[in-house]
Amino acid sequence: MPQILKMVSVIAKLQTTLDVYEGLFAEKNNAEITINNFHEIGNSIKNALRTHIIIGCAALFSDPSRTCGNENMSLKNLIEKNESKLSASAIALKNEIFNLVENMNLKKFRNKHVGHFGLEEMLGFQATEAEITVSNVRLLLEKSQKFINILIHDAQIMPQNESLGFYSKIPNHRSTDKFLARLKGHA
Template sequence: MEKMVQITYNKRKHSDQFSTLLQIVRCCGRYVLGDKMEEDVVLFKKKLSDVSLNFTVYTELFDSPEAVKAMNDFHPFIFGNYQKCLVDVLYLELTKLFDPQGKSGSKNLSFDFMISKVSKEHQTELRADLQELGKLFEEANLKKYRNKLLAHNDVNALRGSKVIELRVTTLKLEMLLSSSWSLFGKIEYYLGITDRPYKTSSYIRLPTGSSVEEFVSKIIKRT
């Protein structure tokens, strides 16, 4: 991602996964879904929201020269390590959403799985949208990076004899997330959860008192 080199960070390839708890508001639909389907929609929305939250925190922290300087002045090792962990979990969780739905009895909560729950008359349109979204995903080369360096310790990749080139920028991630939310908005609409397809920002609005700007301000006051 752009500007990652601004902080010296730990080079380890794996990071401990962490999850962010978000309150997900259940929308009132035009008809009642089955309990499992409603649960799947809420769970998927939470996963997508988690990715947007991590993306928001990353860009506000590490794409800001003022924030980077404040963190380097305060404790470059800790914040550099956090940067690497945040990037790893962002890539990992985003990539999971593009997994195939899997076999019966062992399903993956992904776009493929969610589209399969929509009536067949709308699946062609949604799969065409997913195919276009998949092109952005393929351009970033995130799947190979996840498979070789995040989900597994590929020996050749770790030795450097096999180069896994990431083609990720903040702009590409923003486009990926924006298109992901647009597709999910259509899925909710065709499931009868919303009255119309919707689009939402790639970013999460952080609550007052929890913004990155306030966090950086507190760090500056302590240095």
């Protein structure tokens, strides 16, 4: 259960980070407030949030269950431990998650642009195609949360009709809109 609790917590933190990224940078007007007024700070925040999302999602969803003999905090590790207990609906959702990760090209993008700097990619001689969008990441995180709750029930880790959920939206009084409004007012 500790692995599941930590994984659900990490997923929730990634969802919150995605909310912040989307609120600050997804709309052109919002991005302009931070980047035009505070160029270095705005770009640093954007890159830090993006890097956190990509590395976190790649670690959870594309890393193997073990690396160099050590267990990883990855969905593959959690599945490996409970695979024989998974229902047909859990297996179908697992396949959807891993298809989405594959279509996003998450692992290769992380390895070439974020986790390591591939020389050919960094010099612009080679491109790594990726579909890492806000909507794809949001879908991935939502599906993974649902999958973990199905796994919990399939493996009888928690009582029937109970589920885990750590994610909650940022309260309006601390929202990215309020943050941007303050930046506008003081810029």
